[in-house]
Amino acid sequence: MFIAVFILTYILILSDKINRTLAAIIGALGIVAVGLVFNVFSYETALGFIEFEVLLILIGTFIVTAAAEASNIFEFAAIKFLKISKGEPIRLFVLFSLLIVLLSTILSNLVAMVIVASLTMVACKNLDLDPKPFIFSEAIFANVGGLMTLISSVPNILVSLVAGITFLEFLIFSIPLSIVIMVVTFQVLIRLFKLRKPLSTSQKADLQSKVEAFDEWSVVTDKKTFNRSLVIMTITFILLALSDFFGIGLGFIAIIGGVMMLLVSHVDVEKILQGIDWSVIFFVASLLILVGGLTEGGVLQSFSEPLIQLANTNFLVVLISVLWIVGLMSSVIVDIPLTAAFIPIVQSITLSLGSGSFLLWWAIIFGVGLGANFTPIGSSSTIIALGVLRKQQKVSFQQFSKVGIIICSIQLFVGSLYLIGLYFLFPA
Amino acid sequence: MMDVKFGLVSPQEKVDEKIKMFERASITGELTLNPPSIERIFLAIDSHIEASEISETAIQITVALAMRFKAEVYIACIAPSPEELSISERLTNKSVKLLESLKVSVIGGCSIGRPSEHILELSEQFNPSLIVMPIPYGERSETFDIESLGSTVDLIIRKSPYPILFVRKLKFNPKDITKNILVILDKLEHLRGAEFALTLAEKGSTIKLLSITEKEKVETAKVLAQTIINSKIGSGVLENAHKLEIQPLISVMVDEGKTRGVNIERTYRLGNRVKLILNELKHKHTIIVSSTSLGRDNILDSEVENLVRFSKIPVLIVKS
DSSP states (O other): OHHHHHHHHHHHHHHTSSOHHHHHHHHHHHHHHHHHHTTSSOHHHHHHTSOHHHHHHHHHHHHHHHHHHHTTHHHHHHHHHHHHTTTOHHHHHHHHHHHHHHHHHHSOHHHHHHHHHHHHHHHHHHHTOOSHHHHHHHHHHHHHHTTSSTTSSHHHHHHHHHHTOOHHHHHHHHHHHHHHHHHHHHHHHHHHHTOOOOOSHHHHHHHHHHHHTBOGGGGOSOHHHHHHHHHHHHHHHHHHHTHHHHTOOHHHHHHHHHHHHHHHSOOOHHHHHHTSOHHHHHHHHHHHHHHHHHHHTTHHHHHHHHHHHHHHHOHHHHHHHHHHHHHHHHTTSOHHHHHHHHHHHHHHHHHHHOGGGGHHHHHHHHHHHHHTTSSGGGOHHHHHHHHHHHTTSOOOHHHHHHHHHHHHHHHHHHHHHHHHHHHHHSOO | OOOOOBTTBOHHHHHHHHHHHHHHHBOOSSOOOOOOOOOEEEEEEETTSTTSHHHHHHHHHHHHHHHHHTOEEEEEEEESSGGGHHHHHHHHHHHHHHHHHTTOOEEEEEEESOHHHHHHHHHHHHOOSEEEEEOOTTOSOSOEETTTTEEHHHHHHHHOOSOEEEEOOOSSOGGGGGSEEEEEOSSGGGHHHHHHHHHHOOTTOEEEEEEEEEHHHHHHHHHHHHHHSOOOOOHHHHHHHHHHHHHHHHHHHHHHHHHHTOEEEEEEEEEOHHHHHHHHTTSSOSEEEEEEOTTTSOSSSOHHHHHHHHOSSOEEEEEO
């Protein structure tokens, strides 16, 4: 019965017949009803399935970034990056890709893409460059940015809180992989797009004068709010990184950051609160109930039994399989429900095998983060990127897929090597 | 981070909005003018000055502009205390009736509170093409916003992203406000002000473009060139460099003026900015247009704030 509700809910979510949040809420209600009717768990237990810490982190970080976004900090940074590039194509290519990594670490991939892709289109027009390589690269790197910190994506938050990964631990494990992936991806993309350096000194001077004409301060509407938002955002991220030392929950820090931002930055509180994507909050809460019910019902334990046996004999095969399966699935399935479905499976394996099997959590995180580039529909930011590009030139999904499949395979391969390296460092 | 929606705005609309923002942030290549339209006018009256003649003038100017541009009008009188509310209501009702009789679409309202805060909030709701505000000569405003440590006018100049027309008692018919426009145009960032002047100018109007190279800046540049790169650069070279910088903008304004039947005059000056601008105001100009980049001005006594304070003719501030 539990499995039937679970499968029906996922069919509803993935089919897009009704709103995905509504589908998840219906599923959550269904699973609670089944649990109560068959006396599997109590109502209080069902309420406990919701990880309120996840919701607090989501709400808190949303407020911080939404208020910072309102003061155009990120647009300011984008123009600064453009100027640092001096208009030279390869430098611009690398810097804009790094910029999207940085912005998608803090913002949603979608918002980061809107900002960077818009500036890319304007800059490329002024510099007389083809925006396609830049936009393609940004679409790919937006997903790499989602790997960087614990709060960079909802899957990261979900996995980390269930697995007990701290903010600092997350950075220690994810940053080295992110750096290697960025370096490899740059090398491949620059060769793939045949980007060249400007030929003469006069060409360089011409490009530089064109980017110097951009005025980063023109996007700042209130310098005081801008400075305050920047300070609060920085403080919040430092506190999040040091949360372990203080022994305070990430959700609490995120909410403190949000409240400080609302108090100090003089933004319209009502507008910021109304702008919170409550749909995501309800979606995540419902999925947590759904998965919690499934676990409590003992369904997933029996389902993951063969995997546990395989992991006992050959852990490395299971580890790399999880990375690739999650990676490939995330190119066609929305990342949050995919993560929510894999969490209890991995949880039962780690409970059975002990703490040494913690690398499986990283297999989910890396798989979800890196797999989205296989197809253009794998992430909303890629869809936006192609939409922006289509305003100026014809570009098909297949064109992106050709690049995406190459890059994604390389990235998942690098991810596999990284996990193998970690496996030998921390044997199960 | 999490998937964020943009309220009622679709991601594609958000992209268009950002592209416009970045295009405004760069003025390169071929300069094209894009004079804005005036669709909504917000007449904001701080009740300390509402009973004066200046408010009457502001209403007349609003009426003239609203009829010419077929714009909607929103009138708000802000009273700092309940005692002053009745005067605000009287004036608002009178203005609304006048505009309605002229078949201008109008909404009026009164509120009690800090004028700067209310004006900024209301303007955000109304999203006006132009804010009209009456102010007395020689004073920033009667109302000093204690909490924000600044006058109402200063705060609105600094925080509002919308063009604001500061109106004072006129010695000419308010209908003629756009007859003789003075535009301060000495850097490319002043483009928005020049564009707004074109919107305001009628056929036969005159727009005078005033470009100033500050003498002090030229002298400083000479000293810096000598000390840093050990090179002697004459004042003439630096002045010409400045002229060259703004030449494309002046040329495109002249061309656009010809198309619209507006006379474009050019004046180039070298010297002290404030003195030169004040001197220019002795001529028969009806309005002065100045651009400012919001958020970057000095907190105290920026040029724009002083211009609003001391100009005897209406001042239009356009954010670049």
